[in-house]
Amino acid sequence: MRIAIDGMGGDNAPKAVIEGVVQGLKDFKDIEFYITGPEEVLKAELDKHEADLSRIKLINATEVISPNEHPVMAIRKKKDSSMVKALNLVKNKECDAIISAGSTGAFLGGSTLIVGRIKGIERPALAPIMPGKNGAFMVIDAGANVDCKPHYLVQFAKMGLIYFESVLNVKNPNVGLINIGEEEEKGNDLTKQAFKLLKEEDLNFVGNVEPREVPKGDVNVLVCDGFVGNTVLKMYEGVASTIFSLLKNEIMASSFTKIGGLFLKPVFKSLKKKFDYKEYGGAPFLGVDGICIKAHGSSDARAFKNAIRQAESFYSNGLIDKIKLSVKQEENN
Amino acid sequence: MRIAIDGMGGDNAPKAVIEGVVQGLKDFKDIEFYITGPEEVLKAELDKHEADLSRIKLINATEVISPNEHPVMAIRKKKDSSMVKALNLVKNKECDAIISAGSTGAFLGGSTLIVGRIKGIERPALAPIMPGKNGAFMVIDAGANVDCKPHYLVQFAKMGLIYFESVLNVKNPNVGLINIGEEEEKGNDLTKQAFKLLKEEDLNFVGNVEPREVPKGDVNVLVCDGFVGNTVLKMYEGVASTIFSLLKNEIMASSFTKIGGLFLKPVFKSLKKKFDYKEYGGAPFLGVDGICIKAHGSSDARAFKNAIRQAESFYSNGLIDKIKLSVKQEENN
Structure with a gap:
């Protein structure tokens, strides 16, 4: 499994994000992490840990979306932000999931606009x-x-x-x-x-x-x-x-x-x-055509690690397909 | 001041209601209480206390509105209920206030229908x-x-x-x-x-x-x-x-x-x-043309006593007139 991580999202980014990924690397041997953000900053943070770098890919992104910005405007304008780049990884099927602790509004808007709704789902919902x-x-x-x-x-x-x-x-x-x-x-x-x-x-x-x-x-x-x-x-x-x-x-x-x-x-x-x-990781955004998990803005390393566990379980249980099946059954009724 | 008390409203009625009134009699020497409910039941409850009966008037009411009834139907049909009789005392200016711990829906509906809105107030509100x-x-x-x-x-x-x-x-x-x-x-x-x-x-x-x-x-x-x-x-x-x-x-x-x-x-x-x-008594129902206070369904004697204190303060501060004045100023603008 490949998870896109918004390296600059949340109050404690990138420190807590990287720490969470390092813990995730230990717990999940089959997950690769694609971390978005300013490469030098992320690298410096990673250097503080002894991590299995073979399963980490840094995706350079020079911009950051702050919680005070207009969500949809930010998503549209900041193409080189850590959040938009991570969302695009899911859209392009380079990753199977995204975890972000950044602006809730931007994440929900961005997930809908970039990753897209599951056909038949009227409104994705934060859960x-x-x-x-x-x-x-x-x-x-x-x-x-x-x-x-x-x-x-x-x-x-x-x-x-x-x-x-x-x-x-x-x-x-x-x-x-x-x-x-x-x-x-x-x-x-x-x-x-x-x-x-x-x-x-x-x-x-x-x-x-x-x-x-x-x-x-x-x-x-x-x-x-x-x-x-x-x-x-x-x-x-x-x-x-x-x-x-x-x-x-x-x-x-x-x-x-x-x-x-x-x-x-x-x-x-x-x-x-x-x-x-x-303890429960983040909030899944259900109804979009990809695994999009919104971690709490104040997430620490443990919260990120739990969100990784959650994304893994979401993925291995084929949840997206199950939702698609449910929509199809709805249409047939 | 004269306060109408719904003697049968609330989970602990009439016991807690009467106890609260007895405490209120001691604290407020200028208040008369009009308690509605089955006279014999109220009398038996009052007999347990040494109260100044000269300031208590029992108003016989044979019916009780339960929280499970349809509020407006109950108000319309049960004319001889403790709640409707107490509301009528306020409507007819025999009392200056009403306190009830009975069905919230019936109390709000009854206050609006029987006591009536202040002219110019669109919707009375529970506060x-x-x-x-x-x-x-x-x-x-x-x-x-x-x-x-x-x-x-x-x-x-x-x-x-x-x-x-x-x-x-x-x-x-x-x-x-x-x-x-x-x-x-x-x-x-x-x-x-x-x-x-x-x-x-x-x-x-x-x-x-x-x-x-x-x-x-x-x-x-x-x-x-x-x-x-x-x-x-x-x-x-x-x-x-x-x-x-x-x-x-x-x-x-x-x-x-x-x-x-x-x-x-x-x-x-x-x-x-x-x-x-x-501690704060009950919830005032603001915007009706009378002092209508909804005590919590599980009110004990102290809650009733505090609701009495609240009604007294509401009355002595001329709140209804102040709301009327505010509505007039609104109309003049």
Whole structure:
């Protein structure tokens, strides 16, 4: 397998990117890495490690797309950016997958424009996998499509279920509709219509799931429009980090509570790990005709390594073909 | 002041309701309470306390609206329910405010149908006040209007700011638009248009606020449509309760960590208090022509007492008149 790596994407690039690739080289003996970015910069970073360079190819790219740029404009203008060059590697079938921690907007726009949609998929969707109390769950769409039509959500559901079954190895995964009430008639125009469509399909559809229930992780795939999905995602991050930071402040406030904090170090460590999205790699962008994985902007080396593992599993399970098959079955019905 | 109390609304009614009223009688010497519900049941509950009965009036109501009923149908059919009778007391000016912990849908529908909108307000909005890291914040609308037009959000902003200034005594409060990106051009059709309208108004508008920033409590009033607001609210509850329950499980898992838990008891107590929405009473339903406060379904006596304090402050600050004045100024512009 060959993976294109956006060497300059993310807050910690290129250092964390290169470190992640070096770890990936050790774990996956059959993967070649095509890293894009200013060659000298990447080389200097690689020199810090003892890596198997025979499986690394540096692709020179002189520009970088920043998260503050207009996404589509940046993709169109910066042809020599690390992100566009990496996307082109996938488009031209020189690579089987791309991982980038760069600008989300640019990556989604670029994946759609350059790699292209799978024929029959109306809207590709961002599908991060999150840690829940009782298991991992996927929110789809998490920000690629802010205004959705009801039948988009049915395609999101199908793609999410295929991912859970193939990549995460969950048997007969279930899907729910994020909604502000449990009953079928609750919600806005979009959810009311999407509910009807989802019910008609032959899916393991559990009905509406209130946001309060989302963190439990009892439902594998949660479909919604991109605005709501992004809100769910960012509330999850925001509330968790607020609680942990308040907890830390309170513990550090007195020597008495500091002692308690020492006793509970393993608890906090395990909790932090449990709530660490980096465990799951990145967010797959499902529905494009290539393996496009968006790593979190603040990804560290471990997050990159996990995204590599994720891309490998995506590839070896033939997910793209499975999505194509599902679309074909749809058309035949 | 006279407050109508839905004696049978909420998971813990009538016990917690009556307890809250008894506490309210002690704290507020100038309030009379009109409690609706089956007279014998309410009387039996009151007999458990030594209360100043001279300021309590029981209004017999034989029916109860459950959260599972169709809201508007229930309001229309159950004329003799504790909720409808309490709403009528406000409509007929026999009471100055109503507090109910009953079905949210029925309460919002009933307040609009029976008490009525303030002339010029397009859509009344549910406006819970939540605890944030650096201060309290309001989410408006939190579920009354799932599909919103951009200019509704401007009215939500104005009503929220008036509430913060008058009832919560915050000088020059600020308002933000909940959105999935910081920049003006981010978001869906609704937020893009609402941003423009909010910017044109003479408000302390801070721009877009990403859901990740919401729990910090740096922005007082957060406007959004009711679907997004309800999602924010329920994610807040869901993530916090998931983290606290995981923390508890982990602490109880070994005697070592149990010791740490003992040391940190004050920390958890203070954190739990900090994240307790019951501190702020209920959620005001702003834009109706009367003081309508929705207490949380699981309200205990303290939550009811705080809702009473809130209704008193709402009343003594003449909030309804201030909203009416703001609408008039709008019309004159």
